[in-house]
Amino acid sequence: MSVATRQNLHTLVDMVDDVGLETLYNVMIRFIPEVEPLPDEIKSHAIAVEEYKKGDTVSHDKINWN
Numbered sequence: 227m228s229v230a231t232r233q234n235l236h237t238l239v240d241m242v243d244d245v246g247l248e249t250l251y252n253v254m255i256r257f258i259p260e261v262e263p264l265p266d267e268i269k270s271h272a273i274a275v276e277e278y279k280k281g282d283t284v285s286h287d288k289i290n291w292n
Contacts (some may be wrong), residue, residue, distance in 0.1 A: 242250055263271075277283060 239250065
């Protein structure tokens with residue numbers, strides 16, 4: 227089963243236990259394109275790109291995750 231066909235993917239999904247289904251879903255859903263981004267999503271992305279270009283980003287190491 228080394229070829230990525232829809233049938234092979236269905237078979238693999240059927241083999242995943244209930245614990246792994248949430249993870250598998252979260253990975254697979256990222257491959258489903260949205261119809262169109264919302265205006266606030268476009269604006270947020272533009273702001274993030276500008277901040278990145280200016281170096282206004284924060285390293286994950288600098289964030290207090292607690």
